[in-house]
Amino acid sequence: IDGGSNYLNIYNDYDNRGAQLQGQIVNAIFAQNTVITADDIGSSVTFSFDAKRPDVDDDDFGGDDSKAAGNNCANTCVAQAFIKTQDPATNFSTTNEVIEVTTAISQATWNSFSMTIELTDPLLIGQNLQFGFETFATNDDNTGAFYDNVALTVVTPEPEAEENIPMPALALVMMSTVLLSIGTYSRRKVMIK
Numbered sequence: 061i062d063g064g065s066n067y068l069n070i071y072n073d074y075d076n077r078g079a080q081l082q083g084q085i086v087n088a089i090f091a092q093n094t095v096i097t098a099d100d101i102g103s104s105v106t107f108s109f110d111a112k113r114p115d116v117d118d119d120d121f122g123g124d125d126s127k128a129a130g131n132n133c134a135n136t137c138v139a140q141a142f143i144k145t146q147d148p149a150t151n152f153s154t155t156n157e158v159i160e161v162t163t164a165i166s167q168a169t170w171n172s173f174s175m176t177i178e179l180t181d182p183l184l185i186g187q188n189l190q191f192g193f194e195t196f197a198t199n200d201d202n203t204g205a206f207y208d209n210v211a212l213t214v215v216t217p218e219p220e221a222e223e224n225i226p227m228p229a230l231a232l233v234m235m236s237t238v239l240l241s242i243g244t245y246s247r248r249k250v251m252i253k
Contacts, residue, residue: 072197091192108174137201
């Protein structure tokens with residue numbers, strides 16, 4: 061896994077200071093959304109990515125001064141990835157959800173993660189499929205996490221092949237007799253005098 065020099069740095073909305081400093085939890089979401097169609101039913105959807113938290117930043121007292129999620133957290137500080145379905149008919153309530161909490165992942169090495177949702181229920185048609193990253197923070201607590209090599213893979217099952225059912229020999233003999241007599245009848249010449 062190579063995080064490279066370009067990656068997503070996801071962290072909370074620290075400009076929303078009024079809410080954060082009043083002790084409210086601010087939920088910041090970075091996500092992609094798509095509508096599930098009838099063609100999607102039966103598909104397996106996998107959201108994969110590499111992740112790590114920001115490197116340790118020595119504060120000269122043996123502590124970590126980095127903005128890594130969970131670092132020096134006094135209140136609420138959560139970073140996570142998710143894939144979920146939401147029903148717009150019920151005020152976007154979540155109908156399926158898989159979460160990977162990244163608050164305490166490594167600060168030194170990149171690791172790979174993946175999560176899958178099976179779109180098997182026809183009731184999902186018209187619902188939203190959403191995947192991405194989010195944070196929850198109060199009082200400016202740290203939520204930083206890095207993400208790279210983000211991918212969404214959709215595997216749709218192949219249509220079932222038609223089965224060739226062998227006919228019993230007697231049925232073949234009877235069928236050929238019928239076809240032969242039809243063929244004979246249709247080739248007969250009619251003479252009109």
